Amino acid sequence: MFTCICVSGYTGLICDIDMNDCDSDPCTNGGTCIDEVNMFTCICVSGYTGLICDIDMNDCDSDPCTNGGTCIDEVNMFTCICVSGYTGLICDIDMNDCDPDPCTNGGTCIDEVNMFTCICVSGYTGLICDIDMNDCDSDPCTNGGTCIDEVNMFTCICVSGYTGLICDIDMNDCDPDPCTNGGTCIDEVNMFTCICVSGYTGLICDIDMNDCDSDPCTNGGTCIDEVNMFTCICVSGYTGLICDIDMNDCDPDPCTNGGTCIDEVNMFTCICVSGYTGLICDIDMNDCDSDPCTNGGTCIDEVNMFTCICATGYTGLICDIDMNDCDSDPCTNGGTCIDEVNMFTCICVSGYTGLICDINMNDCDSDPCTNGGTCIDEVNMFTCICVSGYTGLICDIDMNDCDSDPCTNGGTCIDEVNMFTCICVSGYTGLICDIDMNDCDPDPCTNGGTCIDEVNIFTCICVSGYTGLICDIGNLP
Numbered sequence: 001m002f003t004c005i006c007v008s009g010y011t012g013l014i015c016d017i018d019m020n021d022c023d024s025d026p027c028t029n030g031g032t033c034i035d036e037v038n039m040f041t042c043i044c045v046s047g048y049t050g051l052i053c054d055i056d057m058n059d060c061d062s063d064p065c066t067n068g069g070t071c072i073d074e075v076n077m078f079t080c081i082c083v084s085g086y087t088g089l090i091c092d093i094d095m096n097d098c099d100p101d102p103c104t105n106g107g108t109c110i111d112e113v114n115m116f117t118c119i120c121v122s123g124y125t126g127l128i129c130d131i132d133m134n135d136c137d138s139d140p141c142t143n144g145g146t147c148i149d150e151v152n153m154f155t156c157i158c159v160s161g162y163t164g165l166i167c168d169i170d171m172n173d174c175d176p177d178p179c180t181n182g183g184t185c186i187d188e189v190n191m192f193t194c195i196c197v198s199g200y201t202g203l204i205c206d207i208d209m210n211d212c213d214s215d216p217c218t219n220g221g222t223c224i225d226e227v228n229m230f231t232c233i234c235v236s237g238y239t240g241l242i243c244d245i246d247m248n249d250c251d252p253d254p255c256t257n258g259g260t261c262i263d264e265v266n267m268f269t270c271i272c273v274s275g276y277t278g279l280i281c282d283i284d285m286n287d288c289d290s291d292p293c294t295n296g297g298t299c300i301d302e303v304n305m306f307t308c309i310c311a312t313g314y315t316g317l318i319c320d321i322d323m324n325d326c327d328s329d330p331c332t333n334g335g336t337c338i339d340e341v342n343m344f345t346c347i348c349v350s351g352y353t354g355l356i357c358d359i360n361m362n363d364c365d366s367d368p369c370t371n372g373g374t375c376i377d378e379v380n381m382f383t384c385i386c387v388s389g390y391t392g393l394i395c396d397i398d399m400n401d402c403d404s405d406p407c408t409n410g411g412t413c414i415d416e417v418n419m420f421t422c423i424c425v426s427g428y429t430g431l432i433c434d435i436d437m438n439d440c441d442p443d444p445c446t447n448g449g450t451c452i453d454e455v456n457i458f459t460c461i462c463v464s465g466y467t468g469l470i471c472d473i474g475n476l477p
Contacts, residue, residue: 007038008038009021009037009038009039010037010038018035018037019038020035021033021035021036021038021039021040022034022035022040026040026042026052027040027042027043027044027052027053028042028048028052028053028054029044029045029048029053029054030044030045030048030053031043031044031045031048031052031053045076046076047059047075047076047077048076056075057076058073059071059073059074059076059077059078060072060073060078064078064080064090065078065080065081065082065090065091066086066090066091066092067082067083067086067091067092067094067113068082068083068086068091069081069082069083069086069090069091083114084114085097085113085114085115086113094111094113095114096111097109097111097112097114097115097116098110098111098116102116102118102128103116103118103119103120103128103129104124104128104129104130105120105121105124105129105130106120106121106124106129107119107120107121107124107128107129121152122152123135123151123152123153124152132151133152134149135147135149135150135152135153135154136148136149136154140154140156140166141154141156141157141158141166141167142162142166142167142168143158143159143162143167143168143189144159144162144167145157145158145159145162145166145167159190160190161173161189161190161191162189162190170187170189171190172187173185173187173188173190173191173192174186174187174192178192178194178204179192179194179195179196179204179205180200180204180205180206181196181197181200181205181206182196182197182200182205183195183196183197183200183204183205196209198228199211199227199228208227209228210225211223211225211226211228211229211230212224212225212230216230216232216242217230217232217233217234217242217243218238218242218243218244219234219235219237219238219243219244219246219265220235220238220243221233221234221235221238221242221243235266236266237249237264237265237266237267238265238266246263246264246265247266248263249261249263249264249266249267249268250262250263250268254268254270254280255268255270255271255272255280255281256280256281256282257272257273257276257281257282258272258273258276258281259271259272259273259276259280259281272285274304275287275304285304286301287299287301287302287304287305287306288300288301288306292306292308292318293306293308293309293310293318293319294314294318294319294320295310295311295313295314295319295320295322295341296310296311296314296319297309297310297311297314297318297319311342312342313325313341313342313343314341314342322339322340322341323342324339325337325339325340325342325343325344326338326339326344330344330346330356331344331346331347331348331356331357332352332356332357332358333348333349333352333357333358334348334349334352334357335347335348335349335352335356335357349380350380351363351379351380351381352380360377360379361380362377363375363377363378363380363381363382364376364377364382368382368384368394369382369384369385369386369394369395370390370394370395370396371386371387371390371395371396371398372386372387372390372395373385373386373387373390373394373395387418388418389401389417389418389419390417390418398415398417399418400415401413401415401416401418401419401420402414402415402420406420406422406432407420407422407423407424407432407433408428408432408433408434409424409425409428409433409434410424410425410428410433411423411424411425411428411432411433425456426456427439427455427456427457428455428456436453436455437456438453439451439453439454439456439457439458440452440453440458444458444460444470445458445460445461445462445470445471446466446470446471446472447462447463447466447471447472447474448462448463448466448471449461449462449463449466449470449471
């Protein structure tokens, strides 16, 4: 007999049987064993690997989560934790932030990542198209128009003369054409101007223009108005369309004796040679006709000249030179000579008078001394000799006769003119109160009493048997 020593993987009497390496069920986690020669292969279920399928595969190795999602590994699978705005197994689905639709007023929602954008219809704005846009903010109305805001539109209230959506159209004030008589209309803002054809005027060219208004006829010509023209009727001496041509009255030359003709309007003037005069220089001129001699001179006519016989006091060709009568210095006593015609005047110094200042003026002529004073004349002055009682330059000051206090015994002085009066106290009399009045005159004492005079009083010395102030009381026995 024999014995076969088989190589690994075979058995049998003659090593013809392949050994089943899968008999021990080596594959784990549901792996399928495939027998091979002296070995096996495990076909692992999804999620496992390794020789015997004992290794859990990391399903996150391939980084399956998109858009920033976080991968959580599981058995033969993974879970993606998505960032806001994404969903789906691998976070590949953008969440629709437009569901439900947040956009108002007909806005279109555009989905974005974890947000949305509203595309608003015209006239609205805001995150969700909830704000009505002010279509007047851009000030669309031109030429002073007023903007009225509406939804997604505006209305312009235009000022007079403008129209159009934004008041940008100048209304044609020339339609219909207001200008008459062939005038051309020029459109302006809210008005028009008519350019009138020649001969017409007025706002709409309806006034036939007076071509004589500008007074075209010169030199006194009369204007006759016609259609777009005029005719000038010229005064004598003028001609031409506007009477501006002076007719030459010097043709033929009317001036005689060599005179020069100067043409004027409808007349002429002859400039005559010396010695001739007259309208046409036909008169021999009297050179004395113009009375050339002045200041009373007498004119003697000569040929184309004259001679003046001057009056006394004048000289010169036409007696226009006043002869100086002061040349001989006639004024005496410092007087100033003023020359006049054929004479002179002396301005005398104070105190003198007369034609040549030779008379001493009597300063007393005006009788300056008052109150009876006597005037003594001097040169340019006077002296007053005052009567008693007066003083001063013209004796106008009354002297005070009481200044010397003439009244005695207490008398009061009353000043008068060149005298005084004394008002005496009782008991005194006299011009200056110097006389003691005799109080015993008449004798006041009766019954034989003797009067003794005293100052302003008396004393009676009574005879025996009587008493009293005037001895009028009898004594009792």
